[in-house]
Amino acid sequence: MKCKTFFITGAAGFIGSNLAHSLASKGNTVIIYDKLTYAGNLASLEGVPPDKFIFVHGDICNTSLVSETLHNHKVDSVFHLAAESHVDRSIDGPSAFIETNINGTFSLLSAFRAYYESLDETRKQDFRFLHISTDEVYGSLGDDGYFTEDTAYAPNSPYSASKAASDHLVRAWFHTYGFPVLTTNCSNNYGPRQFPEKLIPLVIHNALAGEPLPIYGDGKNVRDWLYVEDHCCALHTVMQKGVIGETYNIGGNCERQNIQIVKSICSILDKMRPKADGFSYENQITFVKDRPGHDRRYAIDASKIKRELGWEPQETFESGIHKTVEWYLDNSKWVDDILNGNYRCERLGLGGTQG
Numbered sequence: 001m002k003c004k005t006f007f008i009t010g011a012a013g014f015i016g017s018n019l020a021h022s023l024a025s026k027g028n029t030v031i032i033y034d035k036l037t038y039a040g041n042l043a044s045l046e047g048v049p050p051d052k053f054i055f056v057h058g059d060i061c062n063t064s065l066v067s068e069t070l071h072n073h074k075v076d077s078v079f080h081l082a083a084e085s086h087v088d089r090s091i092d093g094p095s096a097f098i099e100t101n102i103n104g105t106f107s108l109l110s111a112f113r114a115y116y117e118s119l120d121e122t123r124k125q126d127f128r129f130l131h132i133s134t135d136e137v138y139g140s141l142g143d144d145g146y147f148t149e150d151t152a153y154a155p156n157s158p159y160s161a162s163k164a165a166s167d168h169l170v171r172a173w174f175h176t177y178g179f180p181v182l183t184t185n186c187s188n189n190y191g192p193r194q195f196p197e198k199l200i201p202l203v204i205h206n207a208l209a210g211e212p213l214p215i216y217g218d219g220k221n222v223r224d225w226l227y228v229e230d231h232c233c234a235l236h237t238v239m240q241k242g243v244i245g246e247t248y249n250i251g252g253n254c255e256r257q258n259i260q261i262v263k264s265i266c267s268i269l270d271k272m273r274p275k276a277d278g279f280s281y282e283n284q285i286t287f288v289k290d291r292p293g294h295d296r297r298y299a300i301d302a303s304k305i306k307r308e309l310g311w312e313p314q315e316t317f318e319s320g321i322h323k324t325v326e327w328y329l330d331n332s333k334w335v336d337d338i339l340n341g342n343y344r345c346e347r348l349g350l351g352g353t354q355g
């Protein structure tokens with residue numbers, strides 16, 4: 001497969017940085033375009049070969065900077081991941097979600113469409129705009145059933161509503177302008193380099209710090225978990241083989257209640273880093289007030305991407321969660337850097353200090 005120049009928005013964040021590592025390791029060049037909000041950190045890009053990435057510090061709402069970057073680096077295709085991504089933050093302060101997830105996606109579509117129109121026919125044929133979205137746009141399931149690509153949208157949080165709006169914009173750019181888009185809707189990711197506000201890294205961090213492990217409500221809400229490298233592999237597959245204008249659901253077929261997740265992490269930590277007092281980390285579990293509008297269950301039917309594009313996840317939950325806990329135990333420096341925002345950019349050959 002020919003190596004390409006990919007523009008990745010949000011590539012200093014969790015999934016974007018894992019994708020940057022993965023694409024660069026296959027010989028591609030990645031343009032990392034990121035605003036570096038609290039969730040983005042250059043520490044997450046350490047290890048990407050310096051000759052394979054270019055970092056541009058920018059907001060996706062800045063159409064002129066996006067356009068300039070596209071032309072300067074002769075971008076072949078884009079993975080759009082930049083977003084405000086945390087449901088709890090969207091409840092406390094929805095405006096940043098509207099600005100980045102909706103207006104930012106609109107700005108990007110405008111800049112990219114103009115760029116696409118300027119390309120010659122051969123490069124136009126190969127160009128793709130892959131919009132990375134979430135299963136949360138489909139709302140909440142009862143005890144049975146799965147989200148398919150045909151499930152009606154029913155977002156319940158400001159976060160999921162803003163992602164749903166961005167999905168609709170992307171769809172409209174295909175139908176109205178013939179702009180070559182692809183959309184993916186994925187379930188909950190976990191793995192290395194996830195900001196410790198999301199359930200799994202938060203629980204690992206709090207357990208080791210001797211702090212409470214907060215479980216919302218009765219702890220029986222269900223999520224469908226996918227190891228982040230499997231998601232990145234699915235995204236590359238969709239970029240290479242996906243049919244323009246189509247949507248692909250991505251999930252791990254791995255439903256777990258939140259309480260099961262937290263107990264699994266405690267049990268792994270009990271073995272890998274036993275507490276000095278001999279007690280289990282489970283003693284730190286604390287049930288707290290539920291999240292407002294908390295969706296009960298998510299579960300993805302990923303049969304379309306499996307059948308049509310041949311993608312399969314490689315990790316089971318058991319193998320993936322072991323790798324994840326191990327990564328956090330080995331990378332406490334990364335956690336300090338990301339929580340304190342004091343990463344030394346010169347370690348990446350860039351000037352200054354982030355934060």
Ligand code: NAD
Binds near residue numbers: 015016100104
């Ligand atoms: P994240 O919060 O870890 O990272 C988001 C990145 O976007 C950060 O680097 C941040 O600095 C950057 N960013 C935010 N606003 C920006 C702006 N205005 N301009 C430029 N950069 C900006 O998010 P994540 O968990 O890696 O999620 C990435 C994408 O995948 C999101 O679009 C999210 O909706 C989607 N998604 C996430 C999951 C999941 O479980 N994490 C599952 C399905 C889909």
Ligand code: DAU
Binds near residue numbers: 085134189199221
């Ligand atoms: O489904 C995909 C979505 O998964 C992505 O689109 C989002 O960007 C991503 O943040 C994630 O959303 P969730 O709200 O499902 O993830 P979170 O890690 O915040 O919560 C997972 C579950 O754990 C959820 O039911 C809420 C619960 N929870 C979360 C936290 C942070 C707790 O019980 N305690 C907590 O402290």
